[in-house]
Amino acid sequence: MLDQMSIEFMTAIGTLKKLDYFFAFLHQSHPDWVDMRNLSRNDIEGFLHFLRTEPMGGVPGGxxxxxxxxxxxxxxxxxxxxxxxxxxxxxSPLKPVGNLIYPEDYPKRQETNPNTVKYIPDYIWDLVLSNIDQFKREYIPILLVMEATGFRVSDVLMLKLDCLTKDKTGWWIIGDQRKVKYKDHRVPVTEEIAAVVQSQIELVRKVSTAENNPERYLFATFTGKRKGYPITSNTMRNNLNALARKCHILDENGRPYKFKNHAFRHRYGVTLLNNGMDIVIVQQLMAHASPEMTIVYAKILDETKRKEWEKVRATGAFAAIRISEQGKIVPATLEEQVTENGLELEWIRHNFDSIRLDHGICVKNPKIKCTFLDSVLEPPCIKNNCRSFHVDSTFIDYYKQQISKMEEDITAYKKANRLRSIELIEPKLKKYKEILSGLQNGNGIFGLEKSRREYTGDERERVATSVE
Known part of the structure; x- marks a missing residue:
């Protein structure tokens, strides 16, 4: 049936669940029927009423x-x-299907705003990890692979025992993307995730037989109704929501967070873009059929960044700094730096993604060429004490991570007696510590004296010329 094409197991299950509603209605309306030959338009209208009045899932009060x-x-x-x-x-019914089901029987779907697509934010994922010991042990590998690969939950559950491979570039997970009929899709994974999958492979191989796991599934169950098959996606979602209730994982409104399996796939796309990956590569990793699908994640990212930035600024009490021409860390406000560069905050908001760097925000007027752009050894803004470089509290974690990494490198260099490497890295470490200290110890926002807000002579001439 279904045009004699093979369909995926989970698709078949979803179809049968929806047809259950129809056959329940038929049994209630025509208990003596043994076929659907006399199915009429009135029956379809009755079924529509049945759908609207019966709770989803068939549970009273649902x-x-x-x-x-x-x-x-x-x-x-x-x-x-x-x-x-x-x-x-x-x-089958004697009447053609077109005389039974009309186009107007399908209610209009609510338009989806791309920026409201649900994904798992970092703070929720951190809470999941901190409470992962409360999650069902056998489901933990599934959860970690979902988050690490961006595979749809159905594709994760259908992974086979030979899904993990390694080449000279690192570890990869290989699996079919059934929705787009893309076989053997590969995504890179970390050593940690590879170790999780290897452990799962070893565990399953020990107990798998041709009778209890004929398809050699990575996440097969070996007892019960689903013997030889993975758990269902609904089971995964229900267990995640049970974890949220048990461990008080709350949403922004203080209610238990409602997990959706597909939100982990959305998280994968947003995280890749957030880490600076080219949108074409993200499209390839997620096996999207068109770039328009991937752009949804870019819109989520853009909106999220802007909201976070505006939220921090709205508090009016966060530290912000810049680097003076003498290389000293001094208090700053974004408004003043924007003004002195001939910009407007609205322009900053519109172009926020392009001016936000890993280590700060560049507010140089685009009409003035950056003279430090070709510098590559150090972040040029910091090394050259750029007056258009702005850092606020949203970058504290970045500087903490960089300082920790540099200190680890220095320790390794000392053991290897690489004195020159230490000499090169220590000035950068000192400057990063000064920036972090300025952000952590700043007492609000302070302006700069007028002389520091003015262009130099040649800069003023270049701005005037470019405006003309």
Missing amino acids: QKATNSHVNTAMGKLRVFIEDIQRYGWSE
Whole structure:
């Protein structure tokens, strides 16, 4: 059936669940029927009413039917009737499906704002990791692979025992992307995730047989109704939500966080872009059929960054600094630096992604060429005491991480007696510590004297010329 094409296991399960509603309605309306030959338009209208009044999941007092639920149920029913009529089943309705189900039977879906696509934010993921010992032990590897690969949950659950491979570049996980019919899709993973998968492979191989795991699934179950198959995606989601309730993982409104499996895939895309990866590479890693799908994640990232930036600025009590021409760390305000560079805050908001660097914010007027752009050995803004370089409290974690890494490098250099390497890194370490200290010890925001807010003579001439 279904055009005699093979369909994925989870797709088949989803179809059967929706058809269950239809057959429950038929049994209630026509308990003596043994086929659907006399199915009429009135029956379809009755089924629509049934869908709207019966709670989703069939549990009394459960969630009321949504437009998406009705759409999906009607879509699955139409395909089912089309197929059994096409293949001449004697039980199929005598009336053509077009005379039974009308286009207006499908309620309009609510338009989705790309910026509201749900993904797992860092603070939620951190809470999950800190409480992972409370999660079902056998589901932990599934969760970690979901977060690390960006695979759809159904594709993670269908991974095989030979999914892990290593080449000269590192570890990779290989699996089919069933929705887009992309076989053997590869994504890179860290040593830590590879170790988790290796442990799972060893564990499953010890107990797998041709009888209890014929398809050699990585996450197979060996007892119960799903013997030889992985758990369902619903089981994964329900256990995540149980963890949220048990460990008080709360959303921004103080309610238990509602996990959706697909939000981990969204997290993967946003994280890659947040780490500066080219959008074309992200498209390839996520096996998107078109770049438009990947752009959704870029929009999420853009909106998230801007909200975080504006939220911090709105407090009016965070430290911000700049580097004077003499190389000293001095208090600053973004407004003053924007003004002295002939910019507006609205321009900053619009171009925020392009001016936010790893180590700070560049507010140089784009009409003035950056004379430090070709410097590569050090962040040029810091090395050359650029007056257009702005750092605020949102960069504290970055400087902490960099300082820690440099201190580790110095320790290694000392053991190897690499004195020249130490000489090169120590000035940078000192400057980074000064920046971090300025951010941590700043007492609010202070302005600079007027002389520091003025352009130099040649800069003023270049701005005037470019404006003309």
